Amino acid sequence: MPMLRTAALLLALPLSSIAFAQTAPAPAPAPAAAAPTESVATINTRVNAALPADQAAMKAHVMFLSSDAMQGREAGTESYNVAAQYVASQFYSAGLTPAGTDGSYLQTVPLVSYKPASKGSFRYTPRGGSAAPLAFGEEYLPAPDPSRAKTVVDAPVVFVGYGIDAPRFKRNDYAGVDVKGKIVAFFAGAPASFPGEERAHFGNAANKAVAAQAKGAVGYLTLESPTSAKVRPFSRLAESYDSARMTWARPDGTGFFAAPDAPALGSLSMTGAEKLFAGARTSWASVVKTAETPAARFEAVELPGRLAIELATTIAPVTSYNVAGMLEGSDPQRKNEVVVLTAHLDHVGVGTPKNGDAIYNGAMDNAVGIAAMIEEAKRFKASGTPPKRSILFLAVTAEEKGLVGADYFARNPSIAKERMVANVNLDMPIITYKFEDVIAFGAERSTLGGYVKAAAAKLGVTFSPDPMPDQGLFTRSDHYRFVQQGIPSVFLWPGTKGPGKAAVDEFFAKHYHQPSDSMGQVPAIDWESGTRFIEANYMIAREIADAPERPEWNKGDFFGTLYEGYGAK
Numbered sequence: 140m141p142m143l144r145t146a147a148l149l150l151a152l153p154l155s156s157i158a159f160a161q162t163a164p165a166p167a168p169a170p171a172a173a174a175p176t177e178s179v180a181t182i183n184t185r186v187n188a189a190l191p192a193d194q195a196a197m198k199a200h201v202m203f204l205s206s207d208a209m210q211g212r213e214a215g216t217e218s219y220n221v222a223a224q225y226v227a228s229q230f231y232s233a234g235l236t237p238a239g240t241d242g243s244y245l246q247t248v249p250l251v252s253y254k255p256a257s258k259g260s261f262r263y264t265p266r267g268g269s270a271a272p273l274a275f276g277e278e279y280l281p282a283p284d285p286s287r288a289k290t291v292v293d294a295p296v297v298f299v300g301y302g303i304d305a306p307r308f309k310r311n312d313y314a315g316v317d318v319k320g321k322i323v324a325f326f327a328g329a330p331a332s333f334p335g336e337e338r339a340h341f342g343n344a345a346n347k348a349v350a351a352q353a354k355g356a357v358g359y360l361t362l363e364s365p366t367s368a369k370v371r372p373f374s375r376l377a378e379s380y381d382s383a384r385m386t387w388a389r390p391d392g393t394g395f396f397a398a399p400d401a402p403a404l405g406s407l408s409m410t411g412a413e414k415l416f417a418g419a420r421t422s423w424a425s426v427v428k429t430a431e432t433p434a435a436r437f438e439a440v441e442l443p444g445r446l447a448i449e450l451a452t453t454i455a456p457v458t459s460y461n462v463a464g465m466l467e468g469s470d471p472q473r474k475n476e477v478v479v480l481t482a483h484l485d486h487v488g489v490g491t492p493k494n495g496d497a498i499y500n501g502a503m504d505n506a507v508g509i510a511a512m513i514e515e516a517k518r519f520k521a522s523g524t525p526p527k528r529s530i531l532f533l534a535v536t537a538e539e540k541g542l543v544g545a546d547y548f549a550r551n552p553s554i555a556k557e558r559m560v561a562n563v564n565l566d567m568p569i570i571t572y573k574f575e576d577v578i579a580f581g582a583e584r585s586t587l588g589g590y591v592k593a594a595a596a597k598l599g600v601t602f603s604p605d606p607m608p609d610q611g612l613f614t615r616s617d618h619y620r621f622v623q624q625g626i627p628s629v630f631l632w633p634g635t636k637g638p639g640k641a642a643v644d645e646f647f648a649k650h651y652h653q654p655s656d657s658m659g660q661v662p663a664i665d666w667e668s669g670t671r672f673i674e675a676n677y678m679i680a681r682e683i684a685d686a687p688e689r690p691e692w693n694k695g696d697f698f699g700t701l702y703e704g705y706g707a708k
Contacts, residue, residue, distance in 0.1 A: 182659040193514075194666035197673065200229070200510035204484075205502035205658055212501060213488025214385065214537035214544070215250060215457035222484055226462045226509060226534045233516035235464030235532055238553050246461040248536055248547050249388035253285045255381045256451035259405065263414060265444040276377035278411030282403035283452040285386050285394025290402060290450040292358050296322045296415055298426070300437030301329055302347040302359065307697065308333060316439040319355030322404065322446060324412070326364045331433040336581075337697055339611025345397050352401035358448070361406045364430050373408035385457070385540035387547040394454060395546075404448050418443045459485075461544050462534040463553055466519055468684065470527035477529045477558045478683050479626075480515070480676075481545060481617045482508035482565040483538030493654050500657035503646065507664070508565035509534055511673045518677045526684035528560070535617055538566070545617035549624045560705070561587060561683055561690040562628035564618035565676065569633060570669045571662040572642040576601040576634030577675055581613040584696045585627035585706075590686060594678035598671070603634045613698075625704035627690045631679070633672055 177185075190198060203209070203225060210218040227244035239246040259281030261273040273279045284290045300312035302325030312325070329342035340346060344361065351359050363373050386394040396402065407415070409427065416423035421440045429435050462484065468474030486501025500506075516532050519525070531554065536544035552559065577595050579602070582588030595602040605612070613619065618628035635643055642662070650656045658664075683690060691706025692699025699707030 185663070186658050190666055193670045196517075197510045197514050197669050198664075198666050200513055201502055201506045201664075202658060204506035204509060205500040205656075207498050207500065209500070211488035211490075211499040212484060212486045214459045214485040214540055215252070216488065219459060219485055219536065223460045223462050223534070223536070226484060226513065227464075229513045230462065230464030230516065230532060233464070233513065233532075234520040235466055235516055238463035238465040238531055239461070240553065244462050244464055246463050246548065246553050248459045248461055248544050250385055250457040250459055250537060250543065251285060251388045251392070251394040251454050252383045252385050252457050253283045253394055253452055253454045254383045255281050255283045256288075256453040257281075259451065260447075260449040261405065261411075262447045263444055264447070265417060268444070270447070273407075273411050273414065276374055276380075278408050278414065279405055280373075280376055280380045281405045281450050283384060284396075284402045284450060285384070285452065285454065286396050286399040286402065287393065288452055288454060290358075290404070290452070291448070292322060292404060293445060293447040294321050294357055295444070296324055296360070296442045296446050297356075297439065298416075298419075298421075298437070298442060299323050299325050299439045300435070301326055301342075302351060303329060303341045304350050304354075305333075305337075305341055308337070310436075312437065313354060313439055316441060318351065321356060321441070322358050322360060322448075323351045323356045323401075324360040324362055324407065324415070324442075326362050326430060327367065330435065335608040335611040336613040337611075339614040340698075343614070344403065348396075348398035348401050348403065352398035356401045358402050358404040360404050362412050363406065363408045365409070365427055366430070368409055373406075373410075376406070385537055385543055387543055388456060392454075392456060404450065415442045415444065415446070459536040459544065461536055461548050463548075464516065464532045465554075466516065466526065466530040466532070468527050468529040469525040473527045474529050475558055476560045476689055477531050477554060478526075478680060479531045479533055479559055479562045479621065480512055480565070480680060481533045481535055481562060481621075482512045483536070483544070483617055484509055484534040485536050485539055485544070487539050487652060496654035498657075499652065499654050502657050502661060502664075503569060504567040504651065504656055505538070505565070507568055507570060507669065511565055511568065511669070511676060514670075514673045515677045515680065518673065526681060528684040529558075530680060530684055531559075538617055542617050542620050545620040549620040549626075556624070559621070559624075559626050562618050562621035562626050563587075563676070563680060563683070564616055564628065564630045566616040566630060568631070568672055569643050569646050570665055570672055571646065572638040572665060572668065574600065574633035574639055574668055574671070575636040576603040576639075578603055578605065578632040578634050580605055580630040580632070581618070581622075582629050583693075584613075584698060585629075585692045586688070586690050587627050587629045587683065590682040590690075591629060591631070591679050594675060594682050597678055598675050600634070600675070601636070603636060606635045606640070622698050623702055625699070625702040627692055627699070627704060631676060633668065
């Protein structure tokens with residue numbers, strides 16, 4: 140599950156991904172284990188308690204996938220590969236046909252791990268002055284470039300506010316400036332006045348890079364803001380500047396980035412930015428003052444000097460796998476249309492020990508989602524009635540690295556791309572309580588919303604709107620990669636009515652991306668609710684697959700229009 144947004148926007152080192160996913164910290168020596176609140180025998184008795192067959196089937200998948208033997212299922216590790224083989228065997232048992240590479244259930248996903256190979260060099264030459272270096276860790280931090288080992292840029296710098304051009308919201312931060320052949324510098328995030336999902340879209344650095352590339356920029360810098368400076372000092376960011384990122388590999392072995400001609404160059408602290416603004420028509424002090432207001436609007440301005448940047452990036456190949464199984468549709472015409480069901484198989488691996496435990500097992504995130512998808516496939520088989528449209532069950536890799544496996548599949552599908560007509564995504568359904576409603580992020584954007592509501596009614600639960608619109612969750616899990624290919628998509632969750640909100644809040648506060656997201660430590664999973672969630676997903680997939688009309692975007696929807704999706708125009 141991607142990282143949720145905090146109240147204050149952090150200054151993020153530019154990544155090649157669109158998501159806010161996060162890996163666990165690097166391993167560290169384990170401290171002495173804290174005294175357990177339960178004995179091992181008591182935990183084992185609780186975990187291994189007998190259940191009805193349908194609940195036991197779901198639980199068995201979670202027990203295996205979130206076991207310590209899986210070492211947190213980090214993408215690119217052997218433990219992840221074992222988990223992928225397990226899911227493939229379950230797809231076979233469910234009667235799905237292979238839909239991966241070379242007739243297998245596994246789609247090979249070529250990845251690259253990349254990170255800065257050095258501290259790089261930033262030298263600024265003010266107009267009429269002499270070149271002077273900026274100080275690493277105090278004034279600048281370099282960004283790795285997955286598309287090349289060496290990056291050299293020497294160009295003027297143009298400040299463009301948030302770096303957003305959004306005609307629908309009557310905002311163009313590039314107004315009045317020409318950035319062709321120049322470096323653009325902008326603040327992270329997007330204005331608070333934007334709707335949550337659109338704000339998350341426009342606030343993403345990679346989307347800003349795409350806009351900058353379209354305008355001819357040769358790279359971009361992210362500026363420290365007053366808000367981010369209060370959350371975490373810039374010097375602290377230097378401690379992890381050389382952490383590894385991940386993206387998928389292009390045929391030449393370099394890493395994919397959506398805007399290779401306008402790469403991330405690095406970040407500037409407020410002190411570093413002030414140097415660039417010296418003598419500018421707009422002072423840095425006035426920019427900082429404006430940045431402290433929620434509805435900040437900035438005047439774009441070219442800064443009076445040139446910035447020479449040299450970067451070195453270490454790029455290493457990594458191989459991982461998506462797992463794909465097809466359930467062929469029965470209708471002669473509609474079976475060529477495919478409903479894609481996704482859940483991510485990876486988690487964040489082994490990291491900093493907490494109470495003596497360094498394995499980030501990922502039981503809820505997202506072994507539960509994978510288990511639900513497997514059992515959903517088996518329900519189709521048990522029904523004896525195949526769906527009219529075909530259904531592709533897809534377990535994706537590297538979600539925690541930035542929705543990378545889903546992006547690779549959406550751009551390089553193992554089936555004809557035009558066959559994919561809808562995506563339904565399962566990511567970290569929290570099932571520690573009796574849910575009374577269901578949520579589908581993005582439901583109001585396409586006709587998929589009607590199918591979700593119909594299925595919820597049949598299950599006897601209500602359908603609720605997004606309870607966290609400020610988080611922009613429609614852009615923060617694997618379905619977003621299908622949205623970017625114009626495919627109507629929804630992201631399903633148990634709802635937050637009744638006991639739901641407290642349960643969700645507790646999970647995020649205590650267990651999200653922690654070693655305690657494991658079978659023996661999270662609040663007791665309600666396996667009856669788990670099987671109800673499977674039934675809800677089965678009904679939703681059945682509604683979509685059997686509907687007379689293919690799913691389509693609502694007329695004029697922002698995402699449908701932006702990505703030229705079916706029905707949006």
